[in-house]
Amino acid sequence: MLFKVAFDKEIHIIKSQTTMTLQDLKLQVPKVFKQHPERFYFTYLDEDGDEITLATEDDFKILLSAKLKSVKIIIKEKSEDFYDETQKIELTEEDYV
Numbered sequence: 123m124l125f126k127v128a129f130d131k132e133i134h135i136i137k138s139q140t141t142m143t144l145q146d147l148k149l150q151v152p153k154v155f156k157q158h159p160e161r162f163y164f165t166y167l168d169e170d171g172d173e174i175t176l177a178t179e180d181d182f183k184i185l186l187s188a189k190l191k192s193v194k195i196i197i198k199e200k201s202e203d204f205y206d207e208t209q210k211i212e213l214t215e216e217d218y219v
Contacts (some may be wrong), residue, residue, distance in 0.1 A: 123190055127151070129158050129197040144182035151197060159199035166195045 123138040134154045141147045151158050164176040
């Protein structure tokens with residue numbers, strides 16, 4: 123699979139043979155992009171046109187299992203409110219036992 127990774131108007135192609143994990147893909151960004159957000163995340167459009175966030179290794183494995191020839195992955199800047207308050211989990215001391 124070829125990843126067409128884009129930020130603003132800059133697009134680079136990264137081969138999946140050298141990018142086997144989401145972390146691998148994240149590490150490629152500063153190597154190939156002249157400018158990129160300091161904190162970022164990835165999204166792509168699936169076959170239904172839904173914007174899918176690549177947030178975990180499982181998300182990335184699902185993308186790889188789609189057996190696509192290529193996919194366009196968009197780099198988006200991660201803001202402080204990336205996750206809203208409803209997605210935060212409060213842990214108590216009992217959770218660590």
